[in-house]
Amino acid sequence: MPRAARTPEKALADGQSALSRRDYPAAEAAAREVLAARGSPRGYDARFLLADAEFGQRNWQDAAVAYGEAYKANQKGSRAAEALIGFGTSLANLNQRREACDAFGVVQSEYPQLRGALKERLDAGRQRAGCR
Structure with a gap:
């Protein structure tokens, strides 16, 4: 059975959790997932999560x-x-x-x-x- 897609809010929460664990690739993936959902009101938060994840990876x-x-x-x-x-x-x-x-x-x-x-x-x- 296919898994339902995460809501932008759930993806951001998962990404923030990953960031706090220093799992930067998972945080980056969650941010990109939200950003891919064009028009999401959480895009601004996702951009920050992406920036923090890239920073954590020293990119x-x-x-x-x-x-x-x-x-x-x-x-x-x-x-x-x-x-x-x-x-x-x-x-x-x-x-x-x-x-x-x-x-x-x-x-x-x-x-x-x-x-x-x-x-x-x-x-x-x-x-x-x-x-x-």
């Missing part, structure tokens, strides 16, 4: 693209700063330091009140890229 170029697409999809969204930080960190890991610092600069100017874990990630990324 810096693919992670930078996915984080950049997530940012472009919702530049004023609640996760826009997170997308830019991921984008900048991926670029830093590709030794594209000037571009990484530019991305981090956008975060600093658009989100001056950043706190907690995101602020720590921003600071670590800026240090890694050697930003002034």
Whole structure:
């Protein structure tokens, strides 16, 4: 008997669970499954899951693209700063330091009140890229 397809919500939940177990290929597959279902309202979340999975696999170029697409999809969204930080960190890991610092600069100017874990990630990324 054929198995019923997962809903986008179930695929995302499974992908997040895989990500927390550091099963990056499974997280990537779940994200791509949701993205393949064109028009899903969960596409934005799937793009983030894909970016995080690529980052976890050290696929810096693919992670930078996915984080950049997530940012472009919702530049004023609640996760826009997170997308830019991921984008900048991926670029830093590709030794594209000037571009990484530019991305981090956008975060600093658009989100001056950043706190907690995101602020720590921003600071670590800026240090890694050697930003002034």
